[in-house]
Amino acid sequence: MQSTDAQNLTYALIQVIHNFGAVTVVGTAASALWLVRGNAAVQHRLALLTAMVWAVQAATGALFGVSTFYYEGHLPDIHGIAVDALLIKIGCASTGFVLAVAYVKWNSEWAVTKQLLAWRASLTLGAIALSSAAFLRWFS
């Protein structure tokens, strides 16, 4: 296998996990809001999954940069809108993670309206991160 093939394979495998993570953060929030609304036990498990997947997104996102450094000896050369989009994604992943952990720990003490607000916020963060991914991709 040529070195560029190994590098592309590495990016592709990271991307597979990153893409499934993207689907999951949006899917868990949408499910909590529209499929299992009112089912606190399932929503609690969905929040745990959401927290884990936000962390996976941050880890696999960082792995893209680590891979470039490993194969090319420097970090990805991005600037302008691509950097802004990346910072927005990092902000969404950090906020989403903290929100999901807070939900797992304290949701039983929260009013239903607060729980719904948390899921709406999580869905919004997922949608913003997904939209930013398109700008990161095409302005890189």
Ligand code: HEM
């Ligand atoms: C700390 C958080 C994150 C980092 C550092 C990160 C980093 C990256 C990087 C470096 C790429 C490759 C860009 C390229 O192809 O030029 C990428 C792609 C992508 N990311 Fe993230 N990401 C993060 C969070 C997220 C989140 C939270 C989502 C969605 C909810 C997401 C969705 C995507 C998608 C869909 C792609 C593929 C874009 C495409 O090629 O069309 N990322 N990410």
